[in-house]
Amino acid sequence: MLGKQQARTPDLEEECxxxxxxxxxxxxxxxxxxxxxxxxxxxxRDSALLxxxxxxxxxxxxxxxxxxxxxxxxxxxxRGKKDVKAGRTLTARDANKAVDEWLxx
Numbered sequence: 001m002l003g004k005q006q007a008r009t010p011d012l013e014e015e016c017x018x019x020x021x022x023x024x025x026x027x028x029x030x031x032x033x034x035x036x037x038x039x040x041x042x043x044x045r046d047s048a049l050l051x052x053x054x055x056x057x058x059x060x061x062x063x064x065x066x067x068x069x070x071x072x073x074x075x076x077x078x079r080g081k082k083d084v085k086a087g088r089t090l091t092a093r094d095a096n097k098a099v100d101e102w103l104x105x
Contacts (some may be wrong), residue, residue: 024033044050090098
């Protein structure tokens with residue numbers, strides 16, 4: 001197929017950026033978690049991800065500064081806590097569906 005370029009499928013790391021914290025199942029063992037992290041690091045081409053992972057692993061948790069929320073963020077967290085106490089929650093499936101709709105997917 002000379003003259004035609006094949007479309008390249010981007011690697012997962014190229015398509016995604018770290019914008020959320022994925023859920024880590026409680027049943028996942030430390031060994032499995034380590035294996036997944038090692039694989040992710042080995043496959044990554046994302047310099048920012050690698051530098052952030054290195055920074056976090058080189059820092060004792062007691063040395064990290066807590067993240068400071070704005071008043072608006074804290075109010076949103078408090079509303080969310082009240083919603084949970086009142087039973088106003090979504091299943092993971094419904095929440096994902098709502099996010100997809102919000103993003104126009």
